[in-house]
Amino acid sequence: xxxxxxxxxxxxxxxxxxxxxxxxxxxxxxxxxxxxxxxxxxxxxxxxxxxxxxxxxxxxxxxxxxxxxxxxxxxxxxxxxxxxxxxxxxxxxxxxxxxxxxxxxxxxxxxxxxxxxxxxxxxxxxxxxxxxxxxxxxxxxxxxxxxxxxxxxxxxxxxxxxxxxxxxxxxxxxxxxxxxxxxxxxxxxxxxxxxxxxxxxxxxxxxxxxxxxxxxxxxxxxxxxxxxxxxxxxxxxxxxxxxxxxxxxxxxxxxxxxxxxxxxxxxxxxxxxxxxxxxxxxxxxxxxxxxxxxxxxxxxxxxxxxxxxxxxxxxxxxxxxxxxxxxx
Amino acid sequence: xxxxxxxxxxxxxxxxxxxxxxxxxxxxxxxxxxxxxxxxxxxxxxxxxxxxxxxxxxxxxxxxxxxxxxxxxxxxxxxxxxxxxxxxxxxxxxxxxxxxxxxxxxxxxxxxxxxxxxxxxxxxxxxxxxxxxxxxxxxxxxxxxxxxxxxxxxxxxxxxxxxxxxxxxxxxxxxxxxxxxxxxxxxxxxxxxxxxxxxxxxxxxxxxxxxxxxxxxxxxxxxxxxxxxxxxxxxxxxxxxxxxxxxxx
Numbered sequence: 001x002x003x004x005x006x007x008x009x010x011x012x013x014x015x016x017x018x019x020x021x022x023x024x025x026x027x028x029x030x031x032x033x034x035x036x037x038x039x040x041x042x043x044x045x046x047x048x049x050x051x052x053x054x055x056x057x058x059x060x061x062x063x064x065x066x067x068x069x070x071x072x073x074x075x076x077x078x079x080x081x082x083x084x085x086x087x088x089x090x091x092x093x094x095x096x097x098x099x100x101x102x103x104x105x106x107x108x109x110x111x112x113x114x115x116x117x118x119x120x121x122x123x124x125x126x127x128x129x130x131x132x133x134x135x136x137x138x139x140x141x142x143x144x145x146x147x148x149x150x151x152x153x154x155x156x157x158x159x160x161x162x163x164x165x166x167x168x169x170x171x172x173x174x175x176x177x178x179x180x181x182x183x184x185x186x187x188x189x190x191x192x193x194x195x196x197x198x199x200x201x202x203x204x205x206x207x208x209x210x211x212x213x214x215x216x217x218x219x220x221x222x223x224x225x226x227x228x229x230x231x232x233x234x235x236x237x238x239x240x241x242x243x244x245x246x247x248x249x250x251x252x253x254x255x256x257x258x259x260x261x262x263x264x265x266x267x268x269x270x271x272x273x274x275x276x277x278x279x280x281x282x283x284x285x286x287x288x289x290x291x292x293x294x295x296x297x298x299x300x301x302x303x304x305x306x307x308x309x310x311x312x313x314x315x316x317x318x319x320x321x322x323x324x325x326x327x328x
Numbered sequence: 329x330x331x332x333x334x335x336x337x338x339x340x341x342x343x344x345x346x347x348x349x350x351x352x353x354x355x356x357x358x359x360x361x362x363x364x365x366x367x368x369x370x371x372x373x374x375x376x377x378x379x380x381x382x383x384x385x386x387x388x389x390x391x392x393x394x395x396x397x398x399x400x401x402x403x404x405x406x407x408x409x410x411x412x413x414x415x416x417x418x419x420x421x422x423x424x425x426x427x428x429x430x431x432x433x434x435x436x437x438x439x440x441x442x443x444x445x446x447x448x449x450x451x452x453x454x455x456x457x458x459x460x461x462x463x464x465x466x467x468x469x470x471x472x473x474x475x476x477x478x479x480x481x482x483x484x485x486x487x488x489x490x491x492x493x494x495x496x497x498x499x500x501x502x503x504x505x506x507x508x509x510x511x512x513x514x515x516x517x518x519x520x521x522x523x524x525x526x527x528x529x530x531x532x533x534x535x536x537x538x539x540x541x542x543x544x545x546x547x548x549x550x551x552x553x554x555x556x557x558x559x560x561x562x563x564x565x566x567x568x569x570x571x572x573x574x575x576x577x
Contacts, residue, residue: 045526089473099442197508
């Protein structure tokens, strides 16, 4: 999944770098205090462990092998924020020292494997764990949860990679990237199978770690504090997992709008085919989108933010009503 | 003294020839700036003649750096699967010309990177990044991780040999429970063994005055050779970019 230099359209690579730097900056701000002095060698050990674990090939069948990505494993062991930093370090070493993945493509590689993979893995793991814990926890259930999280992390990261290849191809009229008709089925098909291996290995590694050294590496979860107002909403583990998954979707927006601003949607295409022209609207929206990339991106982000705010508002309302109901 | 923790004392190192050649004596910042500028421009070239020109520059740089070509070739072969995967899919679905162009473009970007890695001592390379204001947390993690990778690879190699001696051949397929269990336990064991080692190394670092950041261990000065190296690569990159953008026909 390591993208080399020269494969992606420069605009797509630049978007990857900007998104990655924004995420890394936010993560360093949030987790910088947690990774200090004593924890530094431990995070480094884990990163090195993941790097070495990536060197272990597992058999897929028919003589082919796959290798671990390790994003979900890292995030389940050390938490999503530490995993983002650790996986970034792994990718930097792979790129700088071994030429695996390029410099201009580092932003996209880091987004796929150091941000999207750990966040998806951790998000799915936390959400499923909460669900299975309600009905009593068994080793088979926790194995399934870990496996599903690892599979999802690889599959979603591969989907992101395929989308980046397809967008590169579309916006550069074929000079860069690989056409969606090839990249999407190839990447998703291959990684749906590789993901199974990733799931099995991650379950095995965690089963081993939990039985041998249950609390050796796992980072201490931050102490729960009672927070006022809006911050209380993202304090629970379920809410955080939802936020992690929302971030993964939000990261796709800039690329999606790059793609959308260049093309036509289904309705526009049908209207064109049936020679139907768009009439004058009775009411004009203050925002236009689809005219150029930045218009589309701005409108998209605005829409995303408003939907997120409405959802948070509804959650707050539900909580307020719930707490009022339990009071005597 | 802290440097030993990062450099290691093993026999084979990527940067083992760095101190023998003129390229290795250049300032890390100059090498990073020059090589990155060249890579950024090479990755944006689409005109076939310019792509091959940049590949020629990359090859010339590899030869002129005086690093052993067999060493670079070995590193290039290790990175080849990633390059070929992209080129072959373009080759199959976009025509052979586009496939070859993709291979040339990615190779023109990978070769300077390999020369940079082989021709710069790892500690200098990471110190160079620190001098470019990359956050200390990242550069320190890079240095420590790089060192631990060497330790763990040796650990893994010993464990792989032990597994082989007991008759393990790597498993058959995804349904081979026994094989997959052994592989995942090996990965788990590498992690567990390294935790203790990580703690011991921390104590060692602490004893040598580690306070959370590995500082660049030697002073470096930008010399005339450094300036000429950067200017040379930046001029070549600018010419390629100008021709690509069609400012000069």
